[in-house]
Amino acid sequence: MKFHQATLLCLASLGTAQEVSPTPTGCTIDPSATYAKSAKLPDPFLLADGTRLSTKDAWACKRAEIRDQIQRYELGPKPTAPTVSAGASGGKITITSSEGGKSTSFAVTVKLPGGTGPVPAVIAFEGTSIPVPTGVATVTFPNHEIAADDPRGKGKFYDLYGATHAAGGLMAWAWGVSRVVDALEQLGADVIKVDAKRLAVTGCSRNGKGALVAGAFDDRIALVLPQEGGSGGPGCWRIVADIKRNGTKTEDATQIITGDSWFATAFTQYVPDTTVLPYDHHMLMALVAPRALLVIENSGIDYLGPISTFGCSVAARMVYESLGARDALGVSQASHGTSHCSMPSSQNPEVAAFFDKFLLGQESTVTDVQKTDGKFTWFAGQWIDWTTTTLS
Numbered sequence: 001m002k003f004h005q006a007t008l009l010c011l012a013s014l015g016t017a018q019e020v021s022p023t024p025t026g027c028t029i030d031p032s033a034t035y036a037k038s039a040k041l042p043d044p045f046l047l048a049d050g051t052r053l054s055t056k057d058a059w060a061c062k063r064a065e066i067r068d069q070i071q072r073y074e075l076g077p078k079p080t081a082p083t084v085s086a087g088a089s090g091g092k093i094t095i096t097s098s099e100g101g102k103s104t105s106f107a108v109t110v111k112l113p114g115g116t117g118p119v120p121a122v123i124a125f126e127g128t129s130i131p132v133p134t135g136v137a138t139v140t141f142p143n144h145e146i147a148a149d150d151p152r153g154k155g156k157f158y159d160l161y162g163a164t165h166a167a168g169g170l171m172a173w174a175w176g177v178s179r180v181v182d183a184l185e186q187l188g189a190d191v192i193k194v195d196a197k198r199l200a201v202t203g204c205s206r207n208g209k210g211a212l213v214a215g216a217f218d219d220r221i222a223l224v225l226p227q228e229g230g231s232g233g234p235g236c237w238r239i240v241a242d243i244k245r246n247g248t249k250t251e252d253a254t255q256i257i258t259g260d261s262w263f264a265t266a267f268t269q270y271v272p273d274t275t276v277l278p279y280d281h282h283m284l285m286a287l288v289a290p291r292a293l294l295v296i297e298n299s300g301i302d303y304l305g306p307i308s309t310f311g312c313s314v315a316a317r318m319v320y321e322s323l324g325a326r327d328a329l330g331v332s333q334a335s336h337g338t339s340h341c342s343m344p345s346s347q348n349p350e351v352a353a354f355f356d357k358f359l360l361g362q363e364s365t366v367t368d369v370q371k372t373d374g375k376f377t378w379f380a381g382q383w384i385d386w387t388t389t390t391l392s
């Protein structure tokens with residue numbers, strides 16, 4: 001069956017979106033597939049068995065493969081949904097997740113705009129540092145209660161699934177965001193005024209990595225806004241490794257696994273040579289497609305790997321383009337010196353445009369955003385040896 005982009009968006013808005021979209025029949029994922037090393041960004045249009053994909057159905061299969069790979073190599077497994085119950089009172093929603101005779105609870109705060117609803121909402125990892133338009137609710141998600149940066153295995157996710165669960169912090173946070181979406185769906189607009197079919201997710205820095213992972217692994221989220229996530233977010237491991245080889249201090253894979261427990265312990269064995277990974281983060285971003293994604297980055301901080309986040313996003317945009325959804329992925333990179341998570345007003349129009357088009361129903365808004373003021377030359381040929389292709 002063939003869907004056009006408009007049809008997909010329309011289906012999503014009719015409420016058929018699920019946390020994990022079903023894998024097409026006949027699509028099998030081989031968990032023990034082995035892969036050749038690749039210095040360049042892996043081809044997102046090639047299946048593990050060597051088949052070149054040409055249809056949107058086959059892309060859905062590739063998507064399932066990427067989900068499997070990223071969980072296995074890097075983030076650890078996201079558990080299937082537990083039983084969730086939710087209660088709202090006094091600007092708070094308390095969410096209880098139960099599984100295997102155990103349960104755990106956390107609360108989110110909800111800041112509603114005036115007027116009658118239903119209104120869209122942005123789920124914000126520990127608060128927002130981007131401008132949220134009037135008319136959009138903010139749901140503040142306490143991600144560090146769900147999983148601590150350090151030590152590994154601490155937090156409500158691990159209370160429920162055990163301290164030795166293989167998911168790292170980023171995936172535990174993504175699980176938490178999905179439970180927030182469950183709660184918003186369950187309570188419904190009549191109770192909390194929030195329209196659970198119009199949700200965005202955002203966060204900055206480590207929380208920007210988290211927001212991207214949450215959006216990639218929950219197909220119910222319409223708009224994903226990672227801010228200054230750097231490596232582990234919209235940056236590609238291969239490109240940032242090259243920045244480091246060239247002598248600039250940056251957050252590459254070997255650095256990122258020290259200290260914080262954001263990744264699965266399995267990732268440690270791959271970080272010395274990330275060319276063994278069958279994916280890179282252009283494919284993590286492509287998991288969001290055709291839903292909306294705006295990558296907000298700062299070109300002024302070397303540690304974020306500016307050429308890596310820009311180039312990786314451009315590569316992801318080629319997948320969006322292949323799906324007929326090019327303008328649903330934007331990348332906006334601007335320098336505001338070394339000041340982290342303080343978005344400059346020059347980026348306001350892009351953020352506003354993405355909210356307008358993908359959350360506030362202003363469908364004619366232009367969201368063709370691909371810009372950087374970075375002092376680098378992005379040479380796609382060094383990293384990409386595949387082309388945009390039209391998936392029918």
Ligand SMILES: *[C@@H]1O[C@H](CO)[C@@H](O)[C@H](O)[C@H]1NC(C)=O
Pocket residue numbers: 239242243246307382
């Ligand atoms: C590293 O330096 C080489 C040689 O100048 C250059 O071709 C390459 O693009 C640089 N890599 C990055 C990520 O900037």
